[in-house]
Amino acid sequence: MGIKWSGISEDRKHEIFYTIDSKEAFIKAEKKGLKVIVPEDNQLQIDIDDENQLAVFEERIKKLKTHNFEIKDVKIQESISGSPHRHIYITLEEHFTDLERIFLQLFLGSDPVRELLSYERIREGDEYPTLFLEKEE
Secondary structure (H helix, E strand, O other): OOOOOOOOOHHHHHHHHHOOOHHHHHHHHHHHOEEEEOOOOOEEEEEEOOHHHHHHHHHHHHHHHHOOOOEEEEEEEEOOOOOOOEEEEEEEOOOOOHHHHHHHHHHOOOOHHHHHHHHHHHHOOOOOOOOEEEEOO
16 A cells, blocks of 8 residues: 555655655754654654644543553643644553554544554654654753
8 A cells, every 4th residue: 555656756756755754853853953752652642733632632531541541641732833732642551553553643633634644654664653843841
């Protein structure tokens, strides 16, 4: 599956994937004085862009708890885009795959475009399909 490459030159293929490749995030972070946060095997990164997504998150985190997901920690902070954008870090007891992480993040209301790009990075074999850029503290 992955990106449909038929009829696309090798240079253009590289250009298209380069824009979503995690290596680009590390380059951007270095240029802008940001840090890259890659989740541990038991962490979720929820990208919230507006109050509606936050309301979905608040409702669905309750459902996650009722289905025997043991949540160890939840941290909410403003994203580098500023308010109302937020990054939510959730640490769970159990470990999961990158694909399971994307599913759970979508369920919890994370930005669906971000999660689609993360899925595309998995399909392309990217080492870090999920990550956040944050301000240096």
